[in-house]
Amino acid sequence: MADTSIVTVDLSPFFNGDESGMKDAKEVITHACSDYGFFQIVNHGVPPSLMAQTLDLFKIFFELPNEEKLKASPGEGAPFTPAGYTRQPDYSFNKNEYLTMYPPASSFNVYPDNPPELKEVFEETFPHLMKTGLLVESILNDCLGLPPNFLKEFNHDRSGDFLVAFRYFPTNDAGCSGVSAHEDGNFFTFVFQDADGLEVLKDGVWIPVIPIEGGLVVNLGDVTQVLSNNKFKSSTHRVIRQEVKSRYSFAYFQNLEGEKWVEPLPKFTEEIGEAAKYRGFFYKDFIAMKKRIDTHPPSDPKDIFSVKHYAIPT
Ligand SMILES: O=C(O)CCC(=O)C(=O)O
Numbered sequence: 001m002a003d004t005s006i007v008t009v010d011l012s013p014f015f016n017g018d019e020s021g022m023k024d025a026k027e028v029i030t031h032a033c034s035d036y037g038f039f040q041i042v043n044h045g046v047p048p049s050l051m052a053q054t055l056d057l058f059k060i061f062f063e064l065p066n067e068e069k070l071k072a073s074p075g076e077g078a079p080f081t082p083a084g085y086t087r088q089p090d091y092s093f094n095k096n097e098y099l100t101m102y103p104p105a106s107s108f109n110v111y112p113d114n115p116p117e118l119k120e121v122f123e124e125t126f127p128h129l130m131k132t133g134l135l136v137e138s139i140l141n142d143c144l145g146l147p148p149n150f151l152k153e154f155n156h157d158r159s160g161d162f163l164v165a166f167r168y169f170p171t172n173d174a175g176c177s178g179v180s181a182h183e184d185g186n187f188f189t190f191v192f193q194d195a196d197g198l199e200v201l202k203d204g205v206w207i208p209v210i211p212i213e214g215g216l217v218v219n220l221g222d223v224t225q226v227l228s229n230n231k232f233k234s235s236t237h238r239v240i241r242q243e244v245k246s247r248y249s250f251a252y253f254q255n256l257e258g259e260k261w262v263e264p265l266p267k268f269t270e271e272i273g274e275a276a277k278y279r280g281f282f283y284k285d286f287i288a289m290k291k292r293i294d295t296h297p298p299s300d301p302k303d304i305f306s307v308k309h310y311a312i313p314t
């Protein structure tokens with residue numbers, strides 16, 4: 001049987017200037033992005049001990065009594081998604097709670113008072129994730145054959161990036177959803193996980209994304225898929241809850257500025273004689289539709305808003 005597991009790529013060549021190592025890594029990443037839209041990275045620049053410490057502090061926070069967690073309820077003013085602590089409403093099919101934090105300087109961040117080290121450790125971790133995000137962005141830029149720094153210039157505003165810490169509640173029904181099948185709407189996402197549960201859909205089969213020591217999962221979002229006119233995939237994925245114990249993870253979302261217009265780039269359409277597979281849209285409008293799930297959850301996961309809304313039938 002073909003090996004369908006998600007590949008792991010060592011990014012150390014990008015730190016030590018090993019040209020042939022960089023070339024090999026880009027080749028593997030190009031295949032992973034075309035086939036799965038998912039890969040894992042190690043030696044990526046974010047210290048593994050810091051990631052583990054950050055996750056441990058989120059665990060401590062989520063285990064606090066509800067009234068304590070609710071003190072970090074969202075305030076006003078954040079773009080895309082409110083900053084602070086939110087628990088999914090009981091009627092949601094997604095059984096999780098989460099804490100959202102924008103870059104450390106953001107005025108609308110709402111930090112829990114407990115555990116007291118959480119803010120400081122988050123402030124140390126976030127810039128590492130952002131830096132590795134810029135590295136992955138530049139690698140994707142090269143893998144797509146775009147002019148140097150194209151994505152960096154296109155997506156120059158880092159103020160809307162955020163980190164979300166998740167707790168998925170335990171279940172006795174192994175099939176129960178933590179996050180139902182969805183695609184991420186952003187540029188790309190890093191996930192730090194220390195337990196099974198994340199799965200990616202490939203040719204109708206759910207493939208587990210197994211946690212690896214010190215690794216980060218990279219999954220491409222809809223913006224990358226649309227810009228590349230489907231050359232790179234934004235794969236459907238989900239989180240299955242664990243029996244008996246909670247699952248914890250955190251994810252860094254590299255987003256796009258809301259006013260940006262997103263449409264397939266000429267390099268993947270007119271320049272190669274291919275029709276655009278999507279109509280263009282403003283990023284903020286797309287995200288607003290996707291976020292309606294939080295305030296107006298559809299009764300059936302099949303009704304979740306997706307980028308297919310903008311697809312041009314062939
Ligand atoms: O928690 C995870 O492992 C993934 C979460 C996820 O897919 C998301 O928030 O978009």
Ligand SMILES: [Fe+2]
Nearest residue numbers: 182183184237
């Ligand atoms: Fe996701």
